[in-house]
Amino acid sequence: MREFVFALEYDPGTNPVADVLEAHPDTTVRSLSCHVTPESLWRVDHATGSRAALEALEEAYRDATYCADCLVRDDCGADCEAQVLDRSGEELVVYTYWARTDVCTSVPHLALEHLGEGLLFETYREGRRYRWRIVLADDAPVHAFFDALGEEVGECAGMEILRLTDLDPDREATAADDPLPGEQRAALRAAVERGYYETPRRIHLSELAEELEVPRSTLSYRLRRAEAELARAFVRGDDPLDRVAPGG
Known part of the structure; x- marks a missing residue:
């Protein structure tokens, strides 16, 4: 197994969640789970930040034009759902689901199409930067996937490959126990x-x-x-x- 880590950097006005995170720099969003089928996507995110930031973030999630991770800039016509699972002073847990339309695509959907099934997704967001970590098979065509992602992202976001490495349980430190992303x-x-x-x-x-x-x-x-x-x-x-x- 290997891990592929890359980041998207959204331009202003192209993603409502990124706009909120940019306006509230002390707020971050980390995925608790992310699942995809050819027809749909659903995930649970955990956000931390000030009360005002989390209120703005919740509003962004409920934006009628926002479907979690959909890369289509215009209204894709997807059936989207956002549900708050937990809310406290500085924490917010949100479930999102959307059923894919003919024009919809996303990072997980592209990964499913190019890298195959059995993938594990982990994400972390701060400011306009959206970091993805995908655990995948050794022979998965990573570069074909990244090229396809570049075509879909277009001009709405920058892209950067951070690392592509083998998973080694014997190495001294892992991304999970590294204190600094x-x-x-x-x-x-x-x-x-x-x-x-x-x-x-x-x-x-x-x-x-x-x-x-x-x-x-x-x-x-x-x-x-x-x-x-x-x-x-x-x-x-x-x-x-x-x-x-x-x-x-």
Whole structure:
């Protein structure tokens, strides 16, 4: 088995959930489950954030023009359903379902068509960035799938391959126990290497964001999340610096 990890970066106005996450940088959405058949898709997401952010996120999920993960920019005509399963002060659990129409497509549907059955999906969203992790067979045609995804995404989102690796239960660390997601790790490493943390700073945040080709707000959020995790790890007595060292 292998894992394929990639990310989509939605442009403003192309995805209501991404718009809410961009407006509320401290809010994240992680999938609890995601299932697909040729005719439908259903999933459960867990969101964390402020009360105001979660209210806006719930409204985005219930938007009549929004079907979870549908890549069609115009109204696809699908029968969509969104149901809140749990709501607390800073947490929201949402179930979404949609029945596919002739024009509908999505990441899971394209994966099913090109990579076959038996896939496992895991997603994580922050800002406009939507990270996918798919566990698939060793011989699955990953590049054909990614090419097809690029054709469907078109100009509404950027795409980036993060890794394609074999699943190895004997390796010392996995993505699940790594305290820093890949994009936070990359942002922190770039900030250190370019002198953002030096006094005086050798580079400003906006300049670093431009070099990394990400929005300034996205870079600021990733650095703050990485800094917070490193601080928590320090208090716990971990040695998080080993995990973000160059080449680590």
